[in-house]
């Protein structure tokens with residue numbers, strides 16, 4: 124079973140974010156918060172097309188060289204785990220482990236090239252869940268890819284609840300993908316999170332998206348304020 128003992132820096136592209144989160148043109152016109160974006164190419168590519176994206180991640184306390192070294196160290200671990208557990212993935216958009224390595228490294232290269240200027244422009248912020256310094260409703264949309272729910276074993280239920288509420292406080296809408304944990308089972312924190320959010324007055328839906336790489340991971344959680 125695919126397993127990582129800690130949350131690793133590993134980044135996806137803008138196109139993957141667009142598919143994972145069913146991003147429409149209208150979604151790209153507001154202020155977007157990328158949660159745990161790490162070395163994803165999303166911020167760089169979205170900025171290039173004129174979107175207003177801020178990403179936060181504790182890894183942004185590190186220098187470009189340090190992040191590059193951590194990516195290199197992560198690469199072998201993730202590729203080896205993927206090769207050993209190929210049946211846990213859908214090999215359609217990405218057809219082989221080697222192609223996966225190339226696609227991910229290209230997205231992370233896009234991030235690394237953008238990182239120095241993005242730091243100066245305040246697009247990469249060294250912050251971490253479950254507590255953020257932004258005012259209420261500061262963002263139109265918060266996106267959380269491959270952190271919450273995926274790392275259910277490393278991040279407990281209390282962390283999930285506090286983090287989801289905090290994202291809902293700072294953004295008018297929150298989308299989270301995937302809803303499966305590492306290894307491919309539904310996150311044990313999902314049902315409780317949905318109930319907790321509904322009890323707190325949010326509209327919550329689970330929606331099918333046009334993205335599936337981890338087998339069975341083809342749904343996102345959408346959370347909106349009742350007045351949203």
Ligand SMILES: C[S@@+](CC[C@H](N)C(=O)[O-])C[C@H]1O[C@@H](n2cnc3c(N)ncnc32)[C@H](O)[C@@H]1O
Pocket residue numbers: 130131132133134135136158159160161162163179180181182250251252253267268269270
């Ligand atoms: C697997 S990567 C996903 C990167 C990106 N979101 C993507 O899907 O390509 C997980 C990221 O979560 C970050 N992370 C870990 N703990 C965090 C926290 N408490 N708050 C925000 N980000 C965190 C890690 O530093 C890492 O960059």
